[in-house]
Amino acid sequence: MAAVIKESKTDRLFLICNYLYVAIAFVLVLYPVVYILSASISTPSYVNSGEMWLLPKGITFEGYMRVFENSKIWVGYGNTILYTVVGTLINLLVTLPAAYALSRKDFVGRGFFMGMFLVTMFFSGGLIPTYLIVKQLGLVNSMWALILPGAASVWNIIVARTFFQSTIPIELQEAAHMDGCTNLRLFLKIVVPLSTPIIAVMALFYGVGHWNSYFNALVYLNDQSKYPLQMVLRQILVLQEMSTSAQGAATSGEAAMAMNAKADMAALLKYAVIIVATLPIIAVYPFVQRYFVQGVMIGSVKG
């Protein structure tokens, strides 16, 4: 008879504390999500006055209706998807080969290149010099300004490199070489298929980064029709704050009225926009998460 080991008192106490702790953490994480969900279908005045704090109050779908009517948001959506897909592909195309090359002990100048890479993690040119370079490369006001300057993230390269080092045994490479396999073929046919976890993790890291980024768009894009979603979102949110604070200095009564109208509109829209903008990420996350745990752990142990 298989004896069940009886839990000791301290064990049980530990378990209870654990559950308690996890439950608190869960509530802390869940609350903002529920709040935003509820706020997105509540009447703005309830939200602002704090009467709506958990469940929706004065249910209205006007915010969502306005979002779906707003062509800018959809243009932004399209752009964000484009930038995220193309951007992430390029990121992977750059990161994986670089990481693999750096993971090979027989790579001549490995230390030197690694060192050069690392330098860029600690020193950067700053905003204006970077802007000048991007401008002189002729990238300003094109999607490539959002994609190319950040194509390789050194941090991610290191994580991927560590993965390759620790999971692809050198013996495998040697065996492949024996059989006359070239380096390129080795990488494409053996290393990449064995590395799905890290590829998924990298794709997630980069993808979320692209999805959420607005600052580069703010700096490099001039054309409204190229704005990504986050930029549109930011415009809506910031305008609301500005309009309420700037009224004291508004140049005319009409301007004040315009700003007031805009603030009301923004109050209605903002939570709905947040939901619409985050939903895809939330939807994708569970599917990638299992790789996420595997991949990033491997990176961390030997990093």
Added chain:
Amino acid sequence: MTNQSPFRVRSTFMRKTGTVALSLVLGTTLLAGCSGGKAEEAANSNSAANVSKEGFPIVKEPITLSMMGPDVGLQNWKDMPAFKEMEKLTNVSFTFENPPLDSFETKKNLVFASGEYPDIFYASSLTQADEVNYGNQGILVPLEGLIDNYAPNLKKIMDEDPSIRKSITTPDGHIYSLPVINQQSIWYRSPMWYNGDFLEALKVKDLPTTTEGLYDLLVRFRDEDPNGNGKKDEIPLSSVKLDDIRSWLLGAWGIYGEDIYNDANGKVHFARTEDGYREFLTYMNRLWSENLLDHEAFSQTPDQKKAKGANNQLGLFQDWHAYFTHGGKPTTKDPMFVPVKSDAVDKPAVAIHPGLSTGSFAITESNPSPEASMRWVDYMYSYEGAMLFDKGPEGLMYETVNEKDHTKKWKELPSQYNSREDYRGTLTPNYGTPAPTLLSPDLQKGLKEDFDTWVDKQNDEKILAYDPQPPFPILYLTQEEQAEISSLRADMDTYIEQMEAKFVTGQEPLTSWDTYLATIKQMGGDRVVEIYQGAYDRWKSS
């Protein structure tokens, strides 16, 4: 999307070298041209030949310039009827660069840093520091010569009111930006309003005119349940960090501005160290401790304040119009705050807007035709041009009833727009942005609704009747003064803000006032006043 060619890189390089050459030329012109704008004209004679000094079109051969201005997200500038009409009239067209209003500041700084400037900044809110800084570097072109020769409308206004020229001239004697001249503006800050429902419920006939009277009324707001819901949820006076109500109440102790202000004798004061300010703090502390001042005043956001107003909880509050906070449609039920006075003064001090803001239009060194640009913008300072950019071309929003006295009437609103303002935002860039123009009372003639007329009357009775003054003239500091002020005030302002909250909420008793004064002195308070006094004297004698 990738229309960038290698040529672009090269042309940037060329422009860089060109920049150096141009600034050299400009530097020498400045040296030579102190007496007038003659030298600049000579330097630009090529572009000037194409420009006619009066009448339209402005240029014989069409030209295209680049313009940077803030976008409020209703319409692309290139599709705005105001610009199209203007192009037909003047032969000047534009390529636009329009970062959104909220990130305009960031983009503007990048543009200045990158060396590839637009030809024109429009509605650009250049700060005075920007002007002094980039003007000295030669990036912004001095405008005084151009104004004399190519801006008859603006020149006429400036001749009629010499204080405008004084206020837009930087310490080096040059004008680098054109102003918004607003003859309609009265409010230095948006006014305070009483909740009309409360007044009605309490049968208040006469609004208080003294600080004690105000106190009594606020007590009644607190105790007598004026919103009639049976709960004591009324907040007699609300505020966000006092910034909104401070300047209106300070007047009760004879203080014209909440920061730097000058008195009739030309002496500059720093409000936060005056005795009157101490009295103000004492009064506010009294309101606080008796629950008359919103206890969330130092923590709430403007939105939260508004929500309370919409909930009919507020008795006295500040906003542009009362209905923005109180909710609903424009109404004449909520009367404007009447300035109150304390026993210390004979009459309350009331501030009025100087009617001018700088930095709304500038021409950069890369502009191939400053003359045409100046003539173009000068039209905005005429009635017709101001009208075109205020309400769009005639026949869309309005039509003229009487040519002579400029009476107009509204046309029916196209059905796809919710309000006239939404429509207006698609016609012209002068929508919530500080655009170079002359906002004269004539622009609104015939277009005022009953509500607007009522607001005008409130202004007459409750502001203009009190002999209001602008707290401090618009003036420029030199680069050194600006730097010194910035470094002195960084800490000082934080300290003042914190101490104000502590004094009002009673965390710090008013007996520590002397320590407070000593600390400000130690932080350089006297030096701040000294710098502003110097700038004021310079302004006065210029």
